[in-house]
Amino acid sequence: MHFFLKRCSRLPEWLQPSASLLAAALLALLLVIIPQQASAQPIAGSDQEHSSETAATLRPGKRLVSWITLTRNFPGAFATHGPATSRRVALTFDDVPDNDYTPKVLDILAREKVKATFFIVGERALKHPDMVQRIVAEGHAVGNHSYDHTSYASLSMSEFKDQVERTNKLLHSQLGFTPRFIRPPYGEILPEQLLWTQSRGYYVVNWNVDTEDWKGLGPDQILRNVRRTLGPGSIILQHAGGGIGEDLSGTVKALPRLIQLLKQKNYELVTVPELLGKPEELESIRLY
Numbered sequence: 001m002h003f004f005l006k007r008c009s010r011l012p013e014w015l016q017p018s019a020s021l022l023a024a025a026l027l028a029l030l031l032v033i034i035p036q037q038a039s040a041q042p043i044a045g046s047d048q049e050h051s052s053e054t055a056a057t058l059r060p061g062k063r064l065v066s067w068i069t070l071t072r073n074f075p076g077a078f079a080t081h082g083p084a085t086s087r088r089v090a091l092t093f094d095d096v097p098d099n100d101y102t103p104k105v106l107d108i109l110a111r112e113k114v115k116a117t118f119f120i121v122g123e124r125a126l127k128h129p130d131m132v133q134r135i136v137a138e139g140h141a142v143g144n145h146s147y148d149h150t151s152y153a154s155l156s157m158s159e160f161k162d163q164v165e166r167t168n169k170l171l172h173s174q175l176g177f178t179p180r181f182i183r184p185p186y187g188e189i190l191p192e193q194l195l196w197t198q199s200r201g202y203y204v205v206n207w208n209v210d211t212e213d214w215k216g217l218g219p220d221q222i223l224r225n226v227r228r229t230l231g232p233g234s235i236i237l238q239h240a241g242g243g244i245g246e247d248l249s250g251t252v253k254a255l256p257r258l259i260q261l262l263k264q265k266n267y268e269l270v271t272v273p274e275l276l277g278k279p280e281e282l283e284s285i286r287l288y
């Protein structure tokens with residue numbers, strides 16, 4: 001905006017707009033810029049999570065609402081970051097568990113004495129129950145990342161609830177508790193779905209630092225991506241469970257360097273429940 005004003009002041013006098021014209025131009029510019037920024041938010045903060053499939057799978061008559069709007073409309077029930085008032089950040093790992101990348105990430109976290117948050121896909125938990133146990137036994141927090149990684153924006157309300165509840169039922173049987181935190185696949189969730197999660201006491205958590213590691217990036221690029229939007233309260237998105245043909249070796253290589261970088265910058269590494277100040281477990285009274 002400052003740049004715009006400076007440019008105008010250099011115009012010859014006969015070309016300089018009047019104050020009212022300038023004000024109108026500024027207003028028009030703001031009207032153009034603000035909605036674009038708002039609608040760009042989910043795409044900017046995306047993981048595989050936001051591919052070209054997004055628009056195609058959206059249910060007719062539905063539209064995605066920006067994460068800025070969701071944060072404003074669902075305080076305490078939707079967040080992309082924690083409070084910016086203290087130097088605390090949370091590492092999060094999606095699409096777990098598998099038998100390849102999940103143990104490698106857990107080994108590094110154990111060595112570095114860092115606790116993170118893992119978002120579990122139900123059908124993967126069914127295949128790798130030991131790995132779910134290991135995640136929790138080593139002191140990490142867990143959340144629900146759907147049953148089969150379908151975009152919630154493509155589902156009917158009952159299909160959406162089924163994704164959440166099937167996974168919770170399974171995790172309850174494996175862990176003895178129901179996780180409060182939910183991360184929707186691709187970060188996509190509709191306002192009416194959030195109304196339901198809010199009414200049940202769930203907390204939907206996306207991210208504001210996207211490593212884009214799922215693209216098979218090397219550690220240097222992953223670290224550059226982190227530096228782009230890192231700040232106090234950041235929630236950092238990574239993956240620790242690979243799909244078919246997916247290469248997360250860059251994530252594994254980057255992780256010790258990322259932890260070192262965060263510690264050098266005096267960030268305390270905490271779990272999502274710690275960062276957002278809510279217990280990891282859903283109070284059982286909410287379910288009945």
Ligand SMILES: [Zn+2]
Pocket residue numbers: 047049094095145149185186
């Ligand atoms: Zn995912």
